[in-house]
Amino acid sequence: MKNSLYTQVIGTIALIISLVACTTKPGGETKPNIIYIMLDEMGYFEPSYMGNEMLETPNIDKMATEGVFFTNAYAGASLCAPTRVSLMTGRHMGHASMRSNSGGMPIRADEKTVASILKEAGYATGGFGKWGCGNRGTSGVPEKHGFDIFYGYYDQVHAHTFYPKYLIKNSEEVLLEGNDGYHYKGGTHAQNSIFEEAVKFIKTNADKPFFCYLPWTPPHGLWGIDEDDPSYLHFKDKAWKVEKSWREDDGIRYAALLHKVDTQIGEIFQLLKELELDENTIVFVCGDNGGQAYFRSEENPNGLFGPNVNPTTGEVFKGSKGNIYEGGLKIPMVVRWPGKIAPDTKNEFVWYFPDFMATVADIVNVEKPTECDGLSILPTLFGKGLQKEHEYMFWTGGGRWAVRSGDWKAVSAQFKGKSPVDWELYKLTEDKGEITNVAEAHPEQLKKLIDYAFEAFEEPVKGEIYDQELYAKDHKTNLPKPPKNKSPK
Numbered sequence: 001m002k003n004s005l006y007t008q009v010i011g012t013i014a015l016i017i018s019l020v021a022c023t024t025k026p027g028g029e030t031k032p033n034i035i036y037i038m039l040d041e042m043g044y045f046e047p048s049y050m051g052n053e054m055l056e057t058p059n060i061d062k063m064a065t066e067g068v069f070f071t072n073a074y075a076g077a078s079l080c081a082p083t084r085v086s087l088m089t090g091r092h093m094g095h096a097s098m099r100s101n102s103g104g105m106p107i108r109a110d111e112k113t114v115a116s117i118l119k120e121a122g123y124a125t126g127g128f129g130k131w132g133c134g135n136r137g138t139s140g141v142p143e144k145h146g147f148d149i150f151y152g153y154y155d156q157v158h159a160h161t162f163y164p165k166y167l168i169k170n171s172e173e174v175l176l177e178g179n180d181g182y183h184y185k186g187g188t189h190a191q192n193s194i195f196e197e198a199v200k201f202i203k204t205n206a207d208k209p210f211f212c213y214l215p216w217t218p219p220h221g222l223w224g225i226d227e228d229d230p231s232y233l234h235f236k237d238k239a240w241k242v243e244k245s246w247r248e249d250d251g252i253r254y255a256a257l258l259h260k261v262d263t264q265i266g267e268i269f270q271l272l273k274e275l276e277l278d279e280n281t282i283v284f285v286c287g288d289n290g291g292q293a294y295f296r297s298e299e300n301p302n303g304l305f306g307p308n309v310n311p312t313t314g315e316v317f318k319g320s321k322g323n324i325y326e327g328g329l330k331i332p333m334v335v336r337w338p339g340k341i342a343p344d345t346k347n348e349f350v351w352y353f354p355d356f357m358a359t360v361a362d363i364v365n366v367e368k369p370t371e372c373d374g375l376s377i378l379p380t381l382f383g384k385g386l387q388k389e390h391e392y393m394f395w396t397g398g399g400r401w402a403v404r405s406g407d408w409k410a411v412s413a414q415f416k417g418k419s420p421v422d423w424e425l426y427k428l429t430e431d432k433g434e435i436t437n438v439a440e441a442h443p444e445q446l447k448k449l450i451d452y453a454f455e456a457f458e459e460p461v462k463g464e465i466y467d468q469e470l471y472a473k474d475h476k477t478n479l480p481k482p483p484k485n486k487s488p489k
Contacts, residue, residue, distance in 0.1 A: 040220035043291015043307020059266035067336030076353030078328035090357030090372035094456035106140025106463030116146030137467030223253035290328035410449035
Protein backbone atom coordinates (compact mmCIF):
# COMPACT_ATOMS: atom_id res chain seq x y z
CA MET A 1 0.00 0.00 0.00
CA LYS A 2 2.82 2.35 0.94
CA ASN A 3 4.65 1.51 -2.27
CA SER A 4 1.45 2.16 -4.26
CA LEU A 5 0.95 5.55 -2.60
CA TYR A 6 4.59 6.43 -3.17
CA THR A 7 4.27 5.54 -6.83
CA GLN A 8 1.15 7.69 -7.18
CA VAL A 9 2.83 10.68 -5.52
CA ILE A 10 5.91 10.37 -7.70
CA GLY A 11 3.73 10.01 -10.79
CA THR A 12 1.76 13.14 -9.89
CA ILE A 13 4.94 15.16 -9.36
CA ALA A 14 6.30 13.96 -12.68
CA LEU A 15 3.08 14.96 -14.43
CA ILE A 16 3.20 18.45 -12.92
CA ILE A 17 6.81 18.86 -13.97
CA SER A 18 6.01 17.75 -17.53
CA LEU A 19 3.08 20.15 -17.76
CA VAL A 20 5.21 23.04 -16.57
CA ALA A 21 7.94 22.08 -19.02
CA CYS A 22 5.41 22.15 -21.85
CA THR A 23 4.22 25.66 -21.05
CA THR A 24 7.45 27.44 -20.22
CA LYS A 25 10.67 28.19 -22.04
CA PRO A 26 14.03 27.49 -20.43
CA GLY A 27 14.49 30.15 -17.75
CA GLY A 28 10.86 30.03 -16.68
CA GLU A 29 9.39 32.38 -19.28
CA THR A 30 5.94 31.36 -20.50
CA LYS A 31 5.87 30.21 -24.09
CA PRO A 32 3.95 32.65 -26.28
CA ASN A 33 0.84 31.85 -28.23
CA ILE A 34 1.31 32.13 -32.00
CA ILE A 35 -1.45 33.21 -34.38
CA TYR A 36 -0.78 33.32 -38.10
CA ILE A 37 -3.49 34.90 -40.28
CA MET A 38 -3.13 34.72 -44.06
CA LEU A 39 -5.67 36.41 -46.32
CA ASP A 40 -6.03 34.91 -49.75
CA GLU A 41 -5.06 37.37 -52.52
CA MET A 42 -4.79 40.46 -50.32
CA GLY A 43 -2.36 42.41 -52.48
CA TYR A 44 0.64 44.44 -51.37
CA PHE A 45 -1.05 47.83 -51.70
CA GLU A 46 -4.57 46.79 -50.65
CA PRO A 47 -4.43 47.34 -46.87
CA SER A 48 -5.37 50.91 -46.12
CA TYR A 49 -2.18 51.40 -44.06
CA MET A 50 -0.42 51.22 -47.45
CA GLY A 51 -2.44 54.20 -48.66
CA ASN A 52 -5.35 52.46 -50.37
CA GLU A 53 -8.30 54.86 -50.21
CA MET A 54 -10.97 52.47 -51.51
CA LEU A 55 -10.50 49.41 -49.33
CA GLU A 56 -10.80 49.58 -45.54
CA THR A 57 -8.72 47.52 -43.13
CA PRO A 58 -8.83 49.44 -39.82
CA ASN A 59 -7.79 46.52 -37.63
CA ILE A 60 -4.82 45.54 -39.78
CA ASP A 61 -3.90 49.23 -39.83
CA LYS A 62 -4.02 49.27 -36.03
CA MET A 63 -1.72 46.26 -36.00
CA ALA A 64 0.75 48.24 -38.10
CA THR A 65 0.75 51.05 -35.50
CA GLU A 66 1.13 48.59 -32.64
CA GLY A 67 3.78 46.43 -34.27
CA VAL A 68 5.93 46.27 -37.38
CA PHE A 69 5.02 46.18 -41.04
CA PHE A 70 7.50 44.84 -43.55
CA THR A 71 8.07 46.37 -46.97
CA ASN A 72 10.11 43.46 -48.36
CA ALA A 73 8.22 40.35 -47.32
CA TYR A 74 7.75 37.69 -49.99
CA ALA A 75 5.42 34.75 -50.39
CA GLY A 76 6.82 31.26 -50.79
CA ALA A 77 5.22 31.00 -54.23
CA SER A 78 2.92 33.01 -56.47
CA LEU A 79 -0.10 30.67 -56.20
CA CYS A 80 -2.32 29.32 -53.42
CA ALA A 81 -1.29 25.71 -52.87
CA PRO A 82 2.52 25.90 -53.24
CA THR A 83 2.77 29.05 -51.12
CA ARG A 84 0.98 27.22 -48.28
CA VAL A 85 3.33 24.28 -48.64
CA SER A 86 6.31 26.62 -48.39
CA LEU A 87 4.90 28.33 -45.30
CA MET A 88 4.03 25.11 -43.49
CA THR A 89 7.17 23.10 -44.35
CA GLY A 90 9.75 25.90 -44.35
CA ARG A 91 10.99 24.80 -47.79
CA HIS A 92 11.45 26.98 -50.87
CA MET A 93 10.16 26.01 -54.30
CA GLY A 94 13.37 24.26 -55.25
CA HIS A 95 12.94 21.80 -52.37
CA ALA A 96 9.18 21.65 -51.71
CA SER A 97 7.48 18.33 -52.36
CA MET A 98 4.50 20.02 -54.02
CA ARG A 99 4.95 23.01 -56.38
CA SER A 100 1.87 23.09 -58.60
CA ASN A 101 -1.51 24.69 -58.11
CA SER A 102 -3.58 21.83 -59.46
CA GLY A 103 -5.43 21.51 -56.16
CA GLY A 104 -5.36 18.77 -53.55
CA MET A 105 -1.89 17.38 -54.27
CA PRO A 106 -0.23 16.29 -51.04
CA ILE A 107 2.96 16.83 -49.17
CA ARG A 108 4.76 13.68 -48.05
CA ALA A 109 3.85 11.78 -44.90
CA ASP A 110 7.34 12.25 -43.44
CA GLU A 111 7.45 16.06 -43.77
CA LYS A 112 7.54 18.18 -40.67
CA THR A 113 5.39 21.28 -40.51
CA VAL A 114 5.25 24.33 -38.28
CA ALA A 115 2.36 22.64 -36.48
CA SER A 116 4.27 19.40 -35.90
CA ILE A 117 7.30 21.10 -34.33
CA LEU A 118 5.03 23.18 -32.12
CA LYS A 119 2.99 20.15 -31.08
CA GLU A 120 6.24 18.43 -30.08
CA ALA A 121 7.04 21.55 -28.02
CA GLY A 122 3.80 21.18 -26.03
CA TYR A 123 1.50 23.45 -28.05
CA ALA A 124 -2.16 22.94 -28.81
CA THR A 125 -2.42 23.26 -32.59
CA GLY A 126 -5.41 24.30 -34.65
CA GLY A 127 -5.95 25.37 -38.25
CA PHE A 128 -9.07 27.00 -39.63
CA GLY A 129 -9.42 27.93 -43.27
CA LYS A 130 -7.92 26.74 -46.56
CA TRP A 131 -5.27 24.02 -46.17
CA GLY A 132 -4.02 23.33 -49.71
CA CYS A 133 -1.29 20.85 -48.71
CA GLY A 134 -3.19 17.62 -49.32
CA ASN A 135 -6.75 16.38 -49.74
CA ARG A 136 -8.50 13.67 -47.84
CA GLY A 137 -7.22 10.26 -48.81
CA THR A 138 -3.63 11.48 -49.17
CA SER A 139 -0.39 11.71 -47.20
CA GLY A 140 -0.92 15.46 -46.74
CA VAL A 141 -3.95 15.72 -44.44
CA PRO A 142 -3.31 18.32 -41.69
CA GLU A 143 -4.25 16.08 -38.75
CA LYS A 144 -1.30 13.86 -39.76
CA HIS A 145 1.02 16.88 -39.87
CA GLY A 146 0.79 18.24 -36.36
CA PHE A 147 -2.69 19.73 -36.15
CA ASP A 148 -4.91 18.63 -33.28
CA ILE A 149 -7.76 20.05 -35.32
CA PHE A 150 -8.12 21.48 -38.78
CA TYR A 151 -11.48 22.80 -39.95
CA GLY A 152 -12.25 24.25 -43.33
CA TYR A 153 -11.30 23.39 -46.89
CA TYR A 154 -8.62 20.81 -47.63
CA ASP A 155 -8.80 21.31 -51.42
CA GLN A 156 -8.33 24.81 -52.81
CA VAL A 157 -10.99 24.32 -55.50
CA HIS A 158 -13.46 23.40 -52.77
CA ALA A 159 -12.66 26.87 -51.36
CA HIS A 160 -13.90 28.60 -54.51
CA THR A 161 -17.34 28.91 -52.94
CA PHE A 162 -18.23 30.48 -49.60
CA TYR A 163 -21.40 28.39 -49.54
CA PRO A 164 -20.17 24.79 -49.87
CA LYS A 165 -22.41 21.89 -48.92
CA TYR A 166 -19.86 20.92 -46.28
CA LEU A 167 -16.56 21.79 -44.70
CA ILE A 168 -14.08 19.27 -43.34
CA LYS A 169 -12.91 18.70 -39.77
CA ASN A 170 -10.05 16.23 -39.40
CA SER A 171 -11.08 14.54 -42.66
CA GLU A 172 -14.76 14.25 -41.67
CA GLU A 173 -17.47 16.19 -43.51
CA VAL A 174 -19.43 18.79 -41.54
CA LEU A 175 -22.64 19.78 -43.35
CA LEU A 176 -23.42 23.50 -43.56
CA GLU A 177 -27.09 24.24 -43.08
CA GLY A 178 -28.93 25.65 -46.07
CA ASN A 179 -26.08 25.31 -48.59
CA ASP A 180 -26.19 23.59 -51.98
CA GLY A 181 -22.72 24.58 -53.11
CA TYR A 182 -23.75 27.59 -55.17
CA HIS A 183 -21.06 30.24 -55.05
CA TYR A 184 -23.14 33.32 -54.22
CA LYS A 185 -26.01 32.18 -52.02
CA GLY A 186 -26.70 29.81 -49.15
CA GLY A 187 -27.79 29.51 -45.56
CA THR A 188 -24.33 29.38 -43.95
CA HIS A 189 -21.37 31.49 -44.99
CA ALA A 190 -18.30 29.26 -44.62
CA GLN A 191 -16.10 32.05 -43.28
CA ASN A 192 -18.51 32.60 -40.38
CA SER A 193 -18.36 28.92 -39.47
CA ILE A 194 -14.55 28.85 -39.78
CA PHE A 195 -14.22 31.95 -37.61
CA GLU A 196 -16.49 30.50 -34.93
CA GLU A 197 -14.39 27.35 -34.74
CA ALA A 198 -11.20 29.42 -34.45
CA VAL A 199 -12.66 31.43 -31.57
CA LYS A 200 -13.72 28.21 -29.85
CA PHE A 201 -10.18 26.84 -30.20
CA ILE A 202 -8.60 29.94 -28.66
CA LYS A 203 -11.04 29.91 -25.74
CA THR A 204 -10.59 26.17 -25.14
CA ASN A 205 -6.79 26.46 -25.07
CA ALA A 206 -6.45 29.76 -23.23
CA ASP A 207 -4.66 28.06 -20.33
CA LYS A 208 -1.89 26.55 -22.45
CA PRO A 209 0.35 27.70 -25.29
CA PHE A 210 -1.38 27.40 -28.64
CA PHE A 211 -0.70 27.79 -32.34
CA CYS A 212 -3.72 29.04 -34.28
CA TYR A 213 -3.23 28.99 -38.05
CA LEU A 214 -5.85 30.99 -39.97
CA PRO A 215 -5.36 30.70 -43.76
CA TRP A 216 -8.64 32.45 -44.60
CA THR A 217 -10.06 32.45 -48.11
CA PRO A 218 -11.46 36.01 -48.30
CA PRO A 219 -11.08 38.21 -50.24
CA HIS A 220 -10.35 35.57 -52.91
CA GLY A 221 -13.15 35.10 -55.38
CA LEU A 222 -15.68 33.99 -56.13
CA TRP A 223 -17.15 36.79 -54.12
CA GLY A 224 -20.08 35.45 -52.18
CA ILE A 225 -21.25 37.31 -49.09
CA ASP A 226 -24.57 37.57 -47.24
CA GLU A 227 -26.37 40.71 -48.35
CA ASP A 228 -27.30 41.48 -44.73
CA ASP A 229 -23.65 41.17 -43.64
CA PRO A 230 -22.55 44.45 -41.98
CA SER A 231 -19.50 44.63 -44.26
CA TYR A 232 -21.62 44.27 -47.39
CA LEU A 233 -24.04 46.95 -46.14
CA HIS A 234 -21.04 49.19 -45.47
CA PHE A 235 -20.05 49.17 -49.16
CA LYS A 236 -23.25 48.37 -51.05
CA ASP A 237 -23.95 51.94 -52.19
CA LYS A 238 -20.50 52.44 -53.73
CA ALA A 239 -20.69 53.32 -57.41
CA TRP A 240 -18.33 50.52 -58.42
CA LYS A 241 -19.73 48.78 -61.47
CA VAL A 242 -17.29 46.28 -62.93
CA GLU A 243 -17.05 44.42 -66.21
CA LYS A 244 -15.55 41.05 -67.05
CA SER A 245 -16.75 39.50 -63.79
CA TRP A 246 -19.60 37.37 -62.58
CA ARG A 247 -21.73 40.31 -61.40
CA GLU A 248 -21.38 44.04 -61.79
CA ASP A 249 -21.19 44.55 -58.01
CA ASP A 250 -18.33 42.07 -57.51
CA GLY A 251 -15.99 44.96 -56.71
CA ILE A 252 -18.27 45.86 -53.80
CA ARG A 253 -18.31 42.24 -52.68
CA TYR A 254 -14.51 42.02 -52.82
CA ALA A 255 -14.16 45.11 -50.64
CA ALA A 256 -16.81 43.76 -48.26
CA LEU A 257 -15.05 40.40 -47.89
CA LEU A 258 -11.74 42.05 -47.05
CA HIS A 259 -13.51 44.32 -44.56
CA LYS A 260 -15.29 41.28 -43.09
CA VAL A 261 -12.09 39.39 -42.26
CA ASP A 262 -10.47 42.60 -41.02
CA THR A 263 -13.40 42.93 -38.60
CA GLN A 264 -12.87 39.34 -37.47
CA ILE A 265 -9.19 40.10 -36.89
CA GLY A 266 -10.30 42.94 -34.61
CA GLU A 267 -12.56 40.51 -32.75
CA ILE A 268 -9.64 38.13 -32.21
CA PHE A 269 -7.58 40.93 -30.67
CA GLN A 270 -10.50 41.82 -28.41
CA LEU A 271 -10.79 38.18 -27.39
CA LEU A 272 -7.08 38.01 -26.55
CA LYS A 273 -7.48 41.03 -24.28
CA GLU A 274 -10.54 39.55 -22.56
CA LEU A 275 -8.64 36.30 -21.94
CA GLU A 276 -5.57 38.30 -20.75
CA LEU A 277 -3.48 36.70 -23.49
CA ASP A 278 -2.73 39.81 -25.51
CA GLU A 279 0.80 40.44 -24.26
CA ASN A 280 1.81 36.81 -24.57
CA THR A 281 0.64 36.34 -28.16
CA ILE A 282 2.54 37.08 -31.36
CA VAL A 283 0.27 37.66 -34.34
CA PHE A 284 1.22 37.63 -38.03
CA VAL A 285 -1.11 38.94 -40.76
CA CYS A 286 -0.18 38.74 -44.43
CA GLY A 287 -1.34 37.98 -47.97
CA ASP A 288 -0.68 34.54 -49.44
CA ASN A 289 0.85 35.69 -52.73
CA GLY A 290 0.96 38.70 -54.99
CA GLY A 291 -2.22 40.61 -55.69
CA GLN A 292 -4.61 39.75 -58.50
CA ALA A 293 -5.52 42.76 -60.63
CA TYR A 294 -9.24 42.09 -60.54
CA PHE A 295 -11.82 44.24 -62.27
CA ARG A 296 -9.53 45.71 -64.91
CA SER A 297 -10.89 48.31 -67.27
CA GLU A 298 -9.66 51.00 -69.61
CA GLU A 299 -9.83 53.41 -66.69
CA ASN A 300 -8.18 50.98 -64.26
CA PRO A 301 -5.73 48.81 -66.27
CA ASN A 302 -4.15 47.53 -63.05
CA GLY A 303 -7.43 46.56 -61.43
CA LEU A 304 -10.09 48.50 -59.58
CA PHE A 305 -8.17 48.47 -56.29
CA GLY A 306 -4.63 48.53 -57.70
CA PRO A 307 -3.13 45.73 -55.57
CA ASN A 308 0.27 46.25 -57.19
CA VAL A 309 0.16 50.01 -57.71
CA ASN A 310 1.73 52.38 -55.21
CA PRO A 311 -1.12 54.84 -54.51
CA THR A 312 1.37 57.57 -53.59
CA THR A 313 3.90 57.35 -56.42
CA GLY A 314 1.97 55.48 -59.11
CA GLU A 315 4.82 52.98 -59.41
CA VAL A 316 3.60 49.57 -60.58
CA PHE A 317 4.99 46.18 -59.62
CA LYS A 318 5.47 44.02 -62.69
CA GLY A 319 3.13 41.04 -62.98
CA SER A 320 0.55 39.75 -60.52
CA LYS A 321 -0.56 36.53 -58.88
CA GLY A 322 0.66 33.50 -60.82
CA ASN A 323 4.01 34.81 -62.03
CA ILE A 324 7.32 35.41 -60.31
CA TYR A 325 7.88 39.09 -60.86
CA GLU A 326 7.45 41.36 -57.83
CA GLY A 327 3.71 41.68 -58.43
CA GLY A 328 3.31 37.93 -58.00
CA LEU A 329 5.47 37.52 -54.92
CA LYS A 330 5.55 40.62 -52.71
CA ILE A 331 2.99 40.59 -49.92
CA PRO A 332 1.81 42.83 -47.11
CA MET A 333 3.11 41.58 -43.76
CA VAL A 334 2.34 42.92 -40.28
CA VAL A 335 3.56 41.41 -37.00
CA ARG A 336 2.45 42.41 -33.50
CA TRP A 337 3.68 41.32 -30.07
CA PRO A 338 3.12 43.91 -27.32
CA GLY A 339 6.19 44.54 -25.20
CA LYS A 340 8.43 42.51 -27.53
CA ILE A 341 8.10 44.21 -30.92
CA ALA A 342 8.51 47.98 -31.06
CA PRO A 343 5.29 49.71 -32.13
CA ASP A 344 4.75 51.75 -35.27
CA THR A 345 7.82 50.32 -37.00
CA LYS A 346 8.51 50.07 -40.71
CA ASN A 347 11.13 47.48 -41.62
CA GLU A 348 12.82 46.84 -44.98
CA PHE A 349 14.40 43.48 -44.14
CA VAL A 350 14.04 40.98 -47.00
CA TRP A 351 12.47 37.65 -46.01
CA TYR A 352 9.96 35.05 -47.19
CA PHE A 353 7.68 32.22 -46.09
CA PRO A 354 10.36 29.57 -45.35
CA ASP A 355 11.58 31.90 -42.60
CA PHE A 356 8.40 31.46 -40.57
CA MET A 357 9.27 27.92 -39.49
CA ALA A 358 12.79 28.96 -38.48
CA THR A 359 11.42 31.94 -36.55
CA VAL A 360 8.86 29.80 -34.73
CA ALA A 361 11.57 27.32 -33.75
CA ASP A 362 13.62 30.22 -32.40
CA ILE A 363 10.64 31.61 -30.45
CA VAL A 364 10.05 28.30 -28.63
CA ASN A 365 13.76 27.50 -28.37
CA VAL A 366 13.88 24.30 -30.40
CA GLU A 367 16.02 23.28 -33.34
CA LYS A 368 14.53 23.97 -36.73
CA PRO A 369 14.20 20.87 -38.94
CA THR A 370 17.32 20.21 -40.99
CA GLU A 371 15.31 20.42 -44.23
CA CYS A 372 14.06 23.94 -43.43
CA ASP A 373 15.39 26.56 -45.87
CA GLY A 374 14.44 29.49 -43.67
CA LEU A 375 16.27 31.84 -41.33
CA SER A 376 14.92 33.11 -38.04
CA ILE A 377 13.92 36.77 -38.23
CA LEU A 378 13.57 37.07 -34.45
CA PRO A 379 16.55 39.50 -34.21
CA THR A 380 14.75 41.78 -36.68
CA LEU A 381 11.41 41.46 -34.87
CA PHE A 382 13.01 42.27 -31.50
CA GLY A 383 15.42 44.84 -32.88
CA LYS A 384 18.43 43.21 -31.23
CA GLY A 385 20.98 40.53 -31.95
CA LEU A 386 22.69 39.56 -35.19
CA GLN A 387 20.30 39.07 -38.08
CA LYS A 388 21.44 36.59 -40.70
CA GLU A 389 20.50 37.28 -44.31
CA HIS A 390 19.75 34.86 -47.10
CA GLU A 391 22.56 34.18 -49.53
CA TYR A 392 19.74 33.82 -52.02
CA MET A 393 15.97 33.25 -52.20
CA PHE A 394 14.42 30.99 -54.83
CA TRP A 395 11.01 30.59 -56.51
CA THR A 396 9.43 28.65 -59.36
CA GLY A 397 6.14 29.43 -61.06
CA GLY A 398 4.52 29.73 -64.45
CA GLY A 399 7.21 27.58 -66.01
CA ARG A 400 9.95 29.99 -64.89
CA TRP A 401 12.53 30.47 -62.14
CA ALA A 402 13.38 33.50 -60.04
CA VAL A 403 16.23 34.05 -57.61
CA ARG A 404 17.04 37.07 -55.45
CA SER A 405 20.38 37.78 -53.80
CA GLY A 406 20.87 41.09 -52.05
CA ASP A 407 19.61 43.88 -54.30
CA TRP A 408 19.61 41.68 -57.40
CA LYS A 409 16.88 39.52 -58.87
CA ALA A 410 17.11 37.24 -61.90
CA VAL A 411 14.08 35.81 -63.71
CA SER A 412 14.31 33.04 -66.29
CA ALA A 413 12.38 33.25 -69.53
CA GLN A 414 11.87 29.49 -69.44
CA PHE A 415 12.05 26.60 -66.99
CA LYS A 416 15.64 25.54 -66.30
CA GLY A 417 17.03 28.15 -68.65
CA LYS A 418 20.82 27.60 -68.72
CA SER A 419 22.03 30.26 -71.11
CA PRO A 420 22.34 33.86 -69.87
CA VAL A 421 20.17 34.93 -72.83
CA ASP A 422 17.33 33.00 -71.19
CA TRP A 423 17.42 35.31 -68.15
CA GLU A 424 16.53 38.84 -67.13
CA LEU A 425 18.35 40.74 -64.38
CA TYR A 426 17.03 43.61 -62.27
CA LYS A 427 18.53 45.72 -59.50
CA LEU A 428 15.51 46.07 -57.24
CA THR A 429 16.76 48.94 -55.11
CA GLU A 430 16.85 51.07 -58.25
CA ASP A 431 14.09 49.38 -60.24
CA LYS A 432 11.25 48.05 -58.09
CA GLY A 433 9.02 47.78 -61.14
CA GLU A 434 11.48 45.45 -62.93
CA ILE A 435 11.39 47.66 -66.01
CA THR A 436 15.05 47.71 -67.10
CA ASN A 437 16.75 44.40 -67.83
CA VAL A 438 20.45 44.93 -67.03
CA ALA A 439 21.61 41.38 -67.79
CA GLU A 440 24.01 42.43 -70.56
CA ALA A 441 25.59 45.11 -68.40
CA HIS A 442 26.21 42.76 -65.43
CA PRO A 443 27.10 39.30 -66.81
CA GLU A 444 29.09 38.21 -63.74
CA GLN A 445 26.27 39.14 -61.39
CA LEU A 446 23.79 37.29 -63.58
CA LYS A 447 25.98 34.17 -63.69
CA LYS A 448 26.15 34.19 -59.91
CA LEU A 449 22.36 34.18 -59.61
CA ILE A 450 21.95 31.51 -62.30
CA ASP A 451 24.38 29.30 -60.36
CA TYR A 452 22.31 29.88 -57.22
CA ALA A 453 19.16 28.82 -59.08
CA PHE A 454 20.64 25.51 -60.22
CA GLU A 455 22.04 24.95 -56.74
CA ALA A 456 18.55 25.50 -55.29
CA PHE A 457 16.55 23.28 -57.62
CA GLU A 458 15.93 19.59 -56.96
CA GLU A 459 13.36 17.37 -58.60
CA PRO A 460 10.41 17.02 -56.21
CA VAL A 461 9.70 13.88 -54.21
CA LYS A 462 5.92 13.93 -54.12
CA GLY A 463 3.39 12.78 -51.58
CA GLU A 464 0.98 9.88 -52.05
CA ILE A 465 -2.69 9.48 -52.86
CA TYR A 466 -4.20 6.51 -51.00
CA ASP A 467 -7.86 6.90 -51.92
CA GLN A 468 -8.37 8.34 -55.39
CA GLU A 469 -12.15 8.70 -55.06
CA LEU A 470 -11.98 10.53 -51.74
CA TYR A 471 -9.10 12.65 -52.97
CA ALA A 472 -11.12 13.76 -56.00
CA LYS A 473 -14.41 14.39 -54.20
CA ASP A 474 -13.53 17.77 -52.69
CA HIS A 475 -12.02 18.95 -55.96
CA LYS A 476 -15.37 18.75 -57.72
CA THR A 477 -17.72 21.71 -57.71
CA ASN A 478 -21.12 22.51 -59.11
CA LEU A 479 -20.22 26.09 -59.87
CA PRO A 480 -21.97 27.48 -62.91
CA LYS A 481 -19.94 28.62 -65.87
CA PRO A 482 -19.40 32.37 -66.05
CA PRO A 483 -21.60 34.43 -68.34
CA LYS A 484 -20.51 34.62 -71.94
CA ASN A 485 -17.53 36.90 -72.58
CA LYS A 486 -16.98 37.27 -68.86
CA SER A 487 -14.36 35.89 -66.57
CA PRO A 488 -13.81 35.83 -62.79
CA LYS A 489 -10.28 37.09 -63.36
